[in-house]
Amino acid sequence: MKSLKIYIVEDEPIIVSTIETSLKKHGFSVLGDSDDALTALKDIELLHPDLVLVDIQLSGTKDGVDLAILLDEMKQPYLFLSSQTDPDTIKRVKQTNPLGYIVKPFTETGLQTNIELAWHNYQTQHSDILEFKSEGRLHRVNQNQVLYLKAFDNYCYIQTTTKTYLVPHTLKHTSEKLNQNLFIKCHRSYMVNINHIDSIGSNKLLLKTESIPISASQKSIVMSKLKGR
CATH class of the missing domain: 2.40.50.1020 (LytTr DNA-binding domain)
Structure with a gap:
C-alpha cells in the first residue's frame, strides 16, 4: 500500500511519541500532531492528510467526538484511538462515521493492522x-x-x-x-x-x-x- 500521510490528535505527549515512532517504523508518514480539536482542524485543512488518528479525550472545550463530527462534514477519513469505552461515549461515537475504533492500550502490530485494514476497506468502498x-x-x-x-x-x-x-x-x-x-x-x-x-x-x-x-x-x-x- 502507498505510504499513508497520517495526522495525530492526542493530548498525551508520550503516547504521541509512541504512535509516531510506530507509524514511521512501518512506513507511514506523520504530517503532524495536536492536543486540541481546533488546532487539529486548522492543521488538517492545511495539510490534507489521508487519515487522522483521533483520541476522544483532548485539551480544550471540544473533544474527539466533536472533532469527528466536523471531519465527517469534511469527508476526512479518521480512526478513533481511545481508552474510553463507557456506554455514554460509545453512544456519542455511534453518531459519527469513523473507519474504526482502536482501544488503548494497543500494541505496535495491532495499530499497524487496524490502520491497514481500515484503509483497505475505505479504498475498496471509495475506489470509484x-x-x-x-x-x-x-x-x-x-x-x-x-x-x-x-x-x-x-x-x-x-x-x-x-x-x-x-x-x-x-x-x-x-x-x-x-x-x-x-x-x-x-x-x-x-x-x-x-x-x-x-x-x-x-x-x-x-x-x-x-x-x-x-x-x-x-x-x-x-x-x-x-x-x-
Whole structure:
C-alpha cells in the first residue's frame, strides 16, 4: 500500500511519541500532531492528510467526538484511538462515521493492522469516487463521469461530462487518486478515461464531446489498453 500521510490528535505527549515512532517504523508518514480539536482542524485543512488518528479525550472545550463530527462534514477519513469505552461515549461515537475504533492500550502490530485494514476497506468502498477541492469546496465525483485531467502549471483541470473544475494540485498528485483501470496517460499533460474514447486519430484521441492530444510515445500503450478492455 502507498505510504499513508497520517495526522495525530492526542493530548498525551508520550503516547504521541509512541504512535509516531510506530507509524514511521512501518512506513507511514506523520504530517503532524495536536492536543486540541481546533488546532487539529486548522492543521488538517492545511495539510490534507489521508487519515487522522483521533483520541476522544483532548485539551480544550471540544473533544474527539466533536472533532469527528466536523471531519465527517469534511469527508476526512479518521480512526478513533481511545481508552474510553463507557456506554455514554460509545453512544456519542455511534453518531459519527469513523473507519474504526482502536482501544488503548494497543500494541505496535495491532495499530499497524487496524490502520491497514481500515484503509483497505475505505479504498475498496471509495475506489470509484474522486474527492478533490475546487474553489474552496470539497467535491465528490464518480470517476466514470470524468473525461480527462489536464495539467496547468502546479494546478490541473478535471473535465467531467457536465463541468470543468480547477484543482490546486498537480496532475501527478491528482492522478494518484484515480482508478488505474479506468485512466491512462495519453500525453505529458493529459490523463484520459478510456471508457470515453471513441476513436484514435494520428495525434488526437476523439472523445464523445471533444478531442485531446495523444503523444507518439503513448499511442501504442493506449491502443493496447483499449484492446484489453
